[in-house]
Structures are given as C-alpha cells and as structure tokens.
Amino acid sequence: MLFGWEKCAILLLSSLRLRTGQLTTQLNLPMSETFSVIPHKIIGVAVIWNNQGQILIDRRRAEGLMGGLWEFPGGKVEPGETVEECIQREIEEELGIEIAVGDRLITIDHDYTKFRVTLTVHHCRHLTGEPQPIECDEIRWVNLEQLDHYTFPEANIQIINALRQSS
Numbered sequence: 001m002l003f004g005w006e007k008c009a010i011l012l013l014s015s016l017r018l019r020t021g022q023l024t025t026q027l028n029l030p031m032s033e034t035f036s037v038i039p040h041k042i043i044g045v046a047v048i049w050n051n052q053g054q055i056l057i058d059r060r061r062a063e064g065l066m067g068g069l070w071e072f073p074g075g076k077v078e079p080g081e082t083v084e085e086c087i088q089r090e091i092e093e094e095l096g097i098e099i100a101v102g103d104r105l106i107t108i109d110h111d112y113t114k115f116r117v118t119l120t121v122h123h124c125r126h127l128t129g130e131p132q133p134i135e136c137d138e139i140r141w142v143n144l145e146q147l148d149h150y151t152f153p154e155a156n157i158q159i160i161n162a163l164r165q166s167s
C-alpha cells in the first residue's frame, strides 16, 4: 500500500526521468512496484585530424554495447575533470597517442532506448604516436566522404552533419 506522499514522490521522479550519471539500479518499491532510473552518460568525444585531412575512427568491441559499430574515440567524463581533460586522457588510454584538443564542434543529447548520452565533441589534432586499437577492435583514418561507408550509433548522424557543415 502506497501512502499519498510516496505516490507524489514517484510521480515527480518519473516525470523528471531522474538522471543519475552511471547509476543503473532499479529502486524496489512497496508491493513490488518498480520504476527504472535511466542512466545518463556524459561523454567526451574526439574528432582527431591528421595532416592529410583524415579523421580517426574506431570500431567498438563486437561483444559490448553497440558492438561492432564505428565511433569517434572518447569516453566518460570522470568527476573533477573537464571535457578537454577527459578527451586527452581517453585518447591516451584507448589509442596510446598524444593529441591537442581544440575547439568544440557540437554537443548532442541523445536518448537511446535504455540510457541517454550527452556527447561533447571537440576537434583534435594528432601530435605523436602511432594509434593502437587498445580498447577497440579496429581503427582507421578516413576522410569525410568515406564516413558514409561505416555504421555509427544513431547519435552520430548529428556529429557527421556538423562535421560536413564545418568543413
């Protein structure tokens, strides 16, 4: 049996679609009633350019979430970190290269079925090191026209459109 205030709280939280970072817990409510907390991932994303006007893309691991899709490298912003710091760190961790993080291209909020993402995308310049597929299945340097030949997550349509408009 739910009390009035409990029902109000549930309605309020549901209507706000409670956003809680990486939290994926389901709250167990009385009488086996449950509601989902939608995870919200805050992601820094790099569009890394080389001197030939190409961009670095990577293929996500086949077995994971969005497995086998291509993406622009990046990852979750950690507490106390700026998006620029996150991008620099993720690229070192995922690809083993040094980059210069430049201007922001676009910020995208996108709802997937089970979670939402905020992707903050920066233009970056490759400085040193040969990119290695440390945390992905494959990496490739491609030009803007070739991006059409690769399958990206849904949110990336907006990144690719922004890239085409900015060039």
Ligand SMILES: Nc1nc2c([nH]c(=O)n2[C@H]2C[C@H](O)[C@@H](COP(=O)(O)OP(=O)(O)OP(=O)(O)O)O2)c(=O)[nH]1
Residues within 6 Å of the ligand: 041, 043, 044, 045, 064, 065, 066, 070, 071, 072, 073, 074, 075, 076, 117, 119, 153, 154, 155, 156
């Ligand atoms: N890096 C990157 N992530 C993207 C792009 N497009 C897109 O929808 N995403 C999503 C996929 C992931 O849910 C999230 C990136 O998070 P992530 O790669 O650090 O982590 P993950 O969710 O795959 O895995 P986990 O650490 O939660 O286990 O952003 C993109 O172009 N680049």
Ligand SMILES: [Mg+2]
Residues within 6 Å of the ligand: 073, 074, 075, 076
């Ligand atoms: Mg990542």
